[in-house]
Amino acid sequence: MFERTDAGAGGQVGFFFEGSRVEARAGDTVAAAILAHGERSVRTTPASGAPRGPFCFMGTCFECLVEIDGVPNRQACMVVVAEGMDVRRQEGAREATP
Template identity: 60%
Template sequence: MFRTRPDARPATVEVLVEGDPVLVPEGASAAAAFLLAGHVAIRETPVTGAPRGPLCLMGVCFDCLAEIDGVANRQACMVTVAPGMRIARQHGARAARP
């Protein structure tokens, strides 16, 4: 679905997507890293568990909510990748703190 241009060879950053190492272009979003890793659904809805994937990629729709470095409900399209970042699918709603 999404591919980098063949003539573009930017610096790369290694992140972990669902525990697997993935090289992504420096400056890419965490949502882009998830898509580059071959995943489509980045979260499940809290009510029905329906799969959702990044849609707008500009911070408007909230369909790209993911767990990033252990923090749930992060808008993956608004977070720039960093070396060693851990990006994981979000299942349902995050747990409420007591």
Template identity: 65%
Template sequence: MPQRIDGSGETVRFTFEGREVAARAGETLAAALIAAGETTTRDSVVSGAPRGPFCMMGVCYECLVEIDGVPNRQACMIVAEPGMTVNRQTADEVVA
């Protein structure tokens, strides 16, 4: 399982699928989720297969999540903020 190289720094907390996740200040949602052992952030719109962070730089769109009720947000491009509510994005929630 991936681990953080440096565990120091301020911690912010958000929820993912109703579970509290700790992130370091300045860390993206995708990085925090991977460090917490979460590898699936959405379902494929074509097959329904699980998808998750891949490129970590906003190119592939595999890490789409719903943040505070807003779908189609890239977890690798959004810095974790205290109190965010993040959920997996299902295939039927994808907005073109």
């Protein structure tokens, strides 16, 4: 399990993952917050449907793609959590039309 090792500097923010409210720390990326919440997998691949989770945490690998506030295929490791954010996992390829 990923757990916090220090008190941190900022306060708390709340966001929604798959519709459930999750507490994160201010400054967490969405990927870090999801991991801290105990989840390892965030999507399945368009090619084979295999499960995937955050891998590089620096914007290189594009494994942590999630839907954020209705926008699919966002890099969860490059987006800082904001209060009330709606984060969803993705199954296969995204929908094209809204």
